[in-house]
Amino acid sequence: MAVHAHPDDESSKGAATYAHYTSLGAEVLVVSCTGGERGSILNSALADSAMAERDLPGLRRLEMRQAQQHLGVQHRWLGFEDSGMNDDGSVPASSFAGIPIEYETEPLVNIIREFRPQVLVTYDEKGGYPHPDHIRCHEVSLAAYRAAADPDRFPDSGEPWQIDKLYYDRIFNLERVDAMYLKLSVAEPDSPLLEPLGAAREWMKDYPKLATTHVPVGEFLEARDAALLSHASQVSPESSFFFWPNDLVRKAWPFEDFQLIESKVETVMPESDLFAGVEITT
Template sequence: MMSSIRLGARLGACGSGYGRKGPLAVMAEAERPDTRLRLMAVHAHPDDESSKGAATMAKYVAEGYDVMVVTCTGGEAGSVLNPAMDRPEVRANMTEIRREEMARAAKILGVRHRWLGFVDSGLPEGDPPPPLPEGCFALLPLAEATAPLVQAMREFRPHVVVTYDENGGYPHPDHIRCHEVSVAAFDAAADPVAYPEAGEPWQPLKLYYSHGFSRAKMQAFHEALVDAGMESPYAEWLEKWGEDKADVMERVTTRVECADHFEVRDDALRAHATQIDPNSRWFAVPLDVQRKLWPTEEYELVRSLVDTTLPEDDLFAGIREEG
């Protein structure tokens, strides 16, 4: 069933609304002959951009859109997850190495990249979990953590912003804080009273949550591997998921077909060599099987200042582009 919708007030409690600069003014700027439509993807750590929506970004880059990845933290608290990279000299230089990996991934994807410069909060483990490190991203006051993202939005002027849902995709403190600052910045970027030192106000037109890891998708891949007589890395994951837990596919409004760019996505993933084992589940399903079974990446539209029709197949649906 298709429905026409405008979601201008859905997240109204999270900020000041639309600011003083309405969507029509922003649309007029979008139509200038020297500008392109712009997409900003906000992520918590380096490598998140390659595992969540990378093929979508590569698709839009190939089609001539301007795409920027914003990374909130340096990922310096991350463990080395690739056995081939687990060496003392790597562990001792994680900050520098992860910056180099991010630069390679951005080049592969063809996107602009911007660091916000916050300290990785790490993922506390234990019972009870240890306290987060002082001064880390997740513990900063929300206004302080939001400020540099507002500046990035006002400088890049995205029409579409993509981030995580209220659960962060999974409950890592930095992912949850990434959600919070993204929603706050979406509103504040348009408000001339908020962060006046951060530049000329700009109103993004649409806000999406990325939903890359659904039970339905993992189930489809698991069954395909089993049917082919191959070992599936998803069996344990599906068992832990549980039948009674809601699938994020129930929230999806937008499916972007981007199968032609899965290879670019995988190359970007491999660029994060400290985090991605080339023999891991990320690459368990052959690309031709992925393209046949699940050729899309999924999103939830949570704010739109333009009219659009759901379900969508384009993040820029409803945003007019001058030809």
């Protein structure tokens, strides 16, 4: 189960991993905390621009459904309103980041107890980047992870359920950029991609190496890309998400990376499987 702030986040942060596991027969549930209502149109060539201007929330729901189909996942809306990202850091009182967290924890506990996942993936305390909804997504995910296992919390939300493993997304990391830069510098020393890759290495040089788990996803990069492109109001075909050719990724770093934060089962590091150590019953 993966908990994300907005529709499109699931496609940029773990989509190939979700497609990998659905191909193995695992049930994967993506939860979108908000509908992305306060987002902007980020693709100037959007074909559905008229609908986006008239009903962006409705369009984003259609986009999410298409992305879901590409990944083969289940999907639930948590039902809260996008907080936006104001320059002064303020959020609307009725938005996801403005509502007291206990009101947001219970519906996620209800989903956890109903779906009964072995693994939960979410963001770290910084949200991946400092959008108020991403930070609140982290806070709500951790609160629900703990509350779902406690029979005294939200007793009307189903039988308690203990999730075996909690992970943070660490897909954007220096090891990945280093591997691609080194592979490309040997294979194509005159490639124009080396300059921006070098700039990314410099920008990320102080990033700590936090990933514990490297899931092999080389076969599912195209599914990830198709899911991303489904969110056409947010993702242009010219987006930096498609900066690195998939053939290069497959050769240099064919993984999506995660950090194991808490585990109720024994496992050995580094991992290549989010379910390592989990007892699977059928």
